[in-house]
Amino acid sequence: MIKHKDHFHGSDLEKIEEIYGIPKEQITSFSANVNPLGISPKLRSSLIDHIDAITSYPDREYASLRAQIGAYVHAPAQSILVGNGSTELISLFIQMEHPKKALILGPTYSEYEREISLGGGTSLYYPLREEDGFMLNVEEFKKSLNESIDLLVICNPNNPTSTAISQDTMRKILDECKRYDIFVMVDETYVEFAPDAAEVDSIPLTRFYNNLVVLRGVSKFFASPGLRLGYAVTGNADLLKYINTHKNPWTINSLAAIAGELMFSDTDYIKKTRSLIDTERTRIYKELQSWDGVKVYEPAANFILARILKPGVTADDLFEHAIKKGLMIRNCSTFPFLDNTYFRFCFMSPEKNTELLACLKELL
Structure with a gap:
């Protein structure tokens, strides 16, 4: 059996709060892959x-x-x-x-x-x-x-x-x-x-x-x-x-x-969700494709997987850099066949997505 390392799940906001001293209410979880619209009205x-x-x-x-x-x-x-x-x-x-x-x-x-x-x-x-x-x-x-x-x-x-x-x-x-x-x-x-x-x-x-x-x-x-x-x-x-x-x-x-x-x-909620995710998925995928520091894989879900190409930068580094700004991404080195150059994040509101992209670009 493949051994899985300890890691932060998208629901582990209490652990993040304890370790980093950031109130969980101030953390935007790009790791949980949950619809950014919240529950159906x-x-x-x-x-x-x-x-x-x-x-x-x-x-x-x-x-x-x-x-x-x-x-x-x-x-x-x-x-x-x-x-x-x-x-x-x-x-x-x-x-x-x-x-x-x-x-x-x-x-x-x-x-x-x-x-x-x-x-x-x-x-x-x-x-x-x-x-x-x-x-x-x-x-x-x-x-x-x-x-x-x-x-x-x-x-x-x-x-x-x-x-x-x-x-x-x-x-x-x-x-x-x-x-x-x-x-x-x-x-x-x-x-x-x-x-x-x-x-x-x-x-x-x-x-x-x-x-x-x-x-x-x-x-x-x-x-x-x-x-x-x-x-x-x-x-x-x-x-x-x-x-x-x-x-x-x-x-x-x-x-x-x-x-x-x-x-x-x-049905209104379902349509709005699909419209938001489709728009942001296309925008973010095209943006990341233009960066030299990462390789991205075409996404079909509400999240995207990327591989760090920039020498000297790891997914641990990226996680640490983002979490200090209250933005939580997923280090994917815990998944079988992936190493510490892979990370994943889901699509949130357009404003938050833009904030995360700016944060990632600082290291990549």
Whole structure:
């Protein structure tokens, strides 16, 4: 197993406050990858009206919530499973599949490897190559699949590379995995930020492949990590039945269930988010491409990965320089295959993004 070093997560503002003496309220986290618009206005104004919901148990079946999610992702409600954040669902599906050997596209989120290890399984990484811009070469990748692999894990768009796999390419992967009886788990935490989400979305494929589960949550796009609301979509009826009979009831509290019904229907918020991210992603990518001190990789999510080319400057240096100005970026040396020349940051408001670019340019 690849060893992961200690690092600052986007939610570790208390640690930053303790170490650097900067009040957490004065820190802008470019590390958390959360929607800069904050929570949906529709949710903010309506949730207080539903506060009495906490006096009763939520519906065990979460029928209304699953119907709303189904309308949002264009999938039948019966193929949807809800959980306490996508992290719980990652754990749940890995426990159910209980893989002896899993293949993970990396560098990526370390929680997949951790959960597989907790279940006694072994993780192998298929490295996305820097010389390919961290884009997957599907024909080369297919050669690495064989009958010894039980589970394939793909983050799409991927964290931290911000690269994405198209739906057509995912079909090729799924076809090859069917040959070897490999189950595929696709984490789509960031798919709604993609320039053309429909081109990357794997949920339509759940109608045709029973070896696929797609996971999503509300933490990033809907800026609601504290709600702990996630959902999974799969066309594998036997797997859904097994999980529903083994999982704990009421994994989502009443307010989170109501919040989900409200936020998924806030079309104005969804449009504003996509417009802001599209504009800032294009602007920042073009700006960084013009710098001699960094190499950037074309982003598909709401964050961008960069590699420092300037001699004598490391991601540690850049982090220290930015945090002293109350700007928190992510040192990516903790991810498999990346070293201390890689850093990542998400897109915030145009003003804050401009402030961060000016800060980074001072060293780069």
